[in-house]
Amino acid sequence: MPTVSVKRDLLFQALGRTYTDEEFDELCFEFGLELDEITSEKEIISKEQGNVKAAGASDVVLYKIDVPANRYDLLCLEGLVRGLQVFKERIKAPVYKRVMPDGKIQKLIITEETAKIRPFAVAAVLRNIKFTKDRYDSFIELQEKLHQNICRKRALVAIGTHDLDTLSGPFTYTAKRPSDIKFKPLNKTKEYTACELMNIYKTDNHLKHYLHIIENKPLYPVIYDSNGVVLSMPPIINGDHSRITVNTRNIFIECTGTDFTKAKIVLDIIVTMFSEYCENQFTVEAAEVVFPNGKSYTFPELAYRKEMVRADLINKKVGIRETPENLAKLLTRMYLKSEVIGDGNQIEIEIPPTRADIIHACDIVEDAAIAYGYNNIQMTLPKTYTIANQFPLNKLTELLRYDMAAAGFTEVLTFALCSQEDIADKLGLDISATKAVHISNPKTAEFQVARTTLLPGLLKTIAANRKMPLPLKLFEISDIVIKDSNTDVGAKNYRHLCAVYYNKNPGFEIIHGLLDRIMQLLDVPPGEDKGGYVIKASEGKTDEPNPELVTVSGGGYTLFFMKLVILIWDFRKKGR
């Protein structure tokens, strides 16, 4: 869940009133946000780097607000304020307009070289914008939030914003060999080739995370203006030449990416949020993008879509009885301008370009429910009549757990993941003989494989409890995982029981007695002739991932002893 940090006083000023922390927390809760933390820059720095570093930092109160991951329109102060003001019916949702420029339209031409690396681009112009320091910071911060979330750390979409007055169109979006790209990047004092930059940024804590996106490609994406000035080398860095400042008045925005839909959404969000500060509020100047096939499109799309939902559907899904008019009012409060039409039961809802999260009627139903207030909905019990059943394997497990404890053994709970060593080397087995499933991306060696036996967990528990008085009598009934090409995913769980008797003397008769007790509980008699169980010396079979010395079979179970103290039991036949 993304967290947006806004200055409290700035927020209240924009909302036109003040709140106590509790009141604002309550408002957030109602709207589906979470006031996560109340802090200040000073506090943050002092927490992370100590009081000394924090000395000169600002102590302006900051609200850190958690925003739902699909609400890109709430990722900046401007959007939050607009959303809350509409919710509280203090303003009407603004209408965003795409306008044609007085002069020539800005053009971005995509060449076919981009096809293999980053094929899509969209663009727009914010004309006659007026920044202040706070607005400018918010503009930069929104891009960062979008990059981290919908843009998937710039892999899907990367945003570049430029001072249009320093450039001259038309622009070309192409891809070139890294050695052929040379420019002065943002915050650097001289020109570098793309190869040099990629090396420099390897140690840049911020940019190093994005290098992998293009690093191993033969061609890097790059945008030029008509004079050959580099605007940006997406998704890594912009050129210094066109950098924007607080004083920038005309902004050229380009979004390049691998996901066309998301690039369009990102552009829509940026321009809808910040066109508020344009001379003609909420208007965005169109830009033309020409694709390699010659087709040309105009952006931003700023598409308004109409959806029709029946009032009784909303009532039925939420469990309320509101008139269509009231429902339309509730939806309007959620930034979805709605009106009752037709037979008086139809609601026509206008989905604005800021609400890309609305993709189905169920999203509209949710917004109606939020505006109604979740906590105002009458709780009722469904009349669904059902007879409960236990999963047979779990039922057997539950019954046996109680009897194992009654037999004097203590249950342990151990991780299902472990190291290769745990299930192979330490048990004198070769890892290839274990048929274990292997994890490709573990962060630590503790999680390399799924266990193929419960034994390592029990032994680790003993090792961690050597101070306890002897004997230790432990057991676990849980799942292990074995590769199995007969299942759809190629692996299968088996429910095992493992018990360990740990004492100064081996006590074979104790674990043997436990086995007899378990068999008694399962109604399997001893003796082969009675169709019961027998204990036989085993050669340590390789088809089982356990170094057992003795096997027991009968009644549909297989059991193993090891070193006379360990009992491993596989429920694979019965109970499944």
Next chain:
Amino acid sequence: MADGPVAELLLRRLEASDGGLDSAELAAELGMEHQAVVGAVKSLQALGEVIEAELRSTKRWELTAEGEEIAREGSHEARVFRSIPPEGLAQSELMRLPSGKVGFSKAMSNKWIRVDKSAADGPRVFRVVDSMEDEVQRRLQLVQGGQAEKLGEKERSELRKRKLLAEVTLKTYWVSKGSAFSTSISKQETELSPEMISSGSWRDRPFKPYNFLAHGVLPDSGHLHPLLKVRSQFRQIFLEMGFTEMPTDNFIESSFWNFDALFQPQQHPARDQHDTFFLRDPAEALQLPMDYVQRVKRTHSQGGYGSQGYKYTWKLDEARKNLLRTHTTSASARALYRLAQKKPFTPVKYFSIDRVFRNETLDATHLAEFHQIEGVVADHGLTLGHLMGVLREFFTKLGITQLRFKPAYNPYTEPSMEVFSYHQGLKKWVEVGNSGVFRPEMLLPMGLPENVSVIAWGLSLERPNDDQIWHQQHPGPGGPQGKPADGVRQSPVPPGC
């Protein structure tokens, strides 16, 4: 019969005594260990008012083991002096004597002896005086005779420095007759025996009262793991509410069932390597229900069933990637898919509690595996109000009655609500679960009828309890730790169940 021979003797002496007697003196008179007399005092005290005993502590000087030896055999220096014949003794030989080293230097400083270094066969020791007084032995004998007070402070401290004397604190009892004094005290019985019952002698025997301040002996027994006890309680609650248990015995899942079937787009951050354990072997699912896969693909990439879809290029390779399931909702998806294949549709209530996995590095607040609890109801015409009603019943059974609901976002539920409960201890609302109505984009491709809604909720088994419980059991970062046996033995029956 008196309570042992010492107690009997003590009572007789006390009867004969004038006012009372001292336990240490008595021990000395009787020639027995003081501790034996103290034992008798205590056992008599336990009888009630027979005697009165007042604890007194006295300090006195006692000889150390070495001190006693000297009192008996003379000081080291005296022993050295005595061992030197008139013709003298080689120093090397003298040093080999048991008292040689210490005694030589003391005797030298007392000027009892001298060394002649000019002797032909090495230094030789000679007597200087004909006789001497062994002061040390005399003083120690005084102390031994109980006359330590005759020694000066300086003399005592010198002997103490030589570790021959030690000051000890002696705790003694001044014993006097109690209000119920009698010499014919009979021993109280501690246990009722079969013989007493058969002979009927129990009627006349006094019995020792129970000591309720002492701890009992804990029963020798096995134990269930506390977290799994809670799991049993949750199972019980679901079963009471008529929910059927879903099979969840497949830790390995394909991305398809874990994500795609839930309408979770392929670029979703949860599908990132950082968050999810993917498998190297077996890396890919071998089979997927291809008809259904096609419908899922279409819904993601183009929409349908009333949805705009996500409008991206959906890849089968991505869906085939195997992983350790990140939630048990994958098992719910499989169960709902199976349900959808059965015609006609029958309403169901399902639940599961099982392990899920996240690619985390272990620390105090992060676990790479934990248990997820999930409840699902599928029926015609279910509402958000129904979901809240079921949640209310569910949490009431857990003892949680103050609930409120916050709008939230889940990729596969809409509407979605987080469940908060008021925490009396923390004095604030805390999140206890997540819930919602499964999206039509998830249900309709499975083949469920359009007017069937599925409400669901999930919570973590560890969360409402204490992550510590699990940690105690597990090898934590840097090696195994914790004390399961202790934690397990001391755990109470789960609260609120």
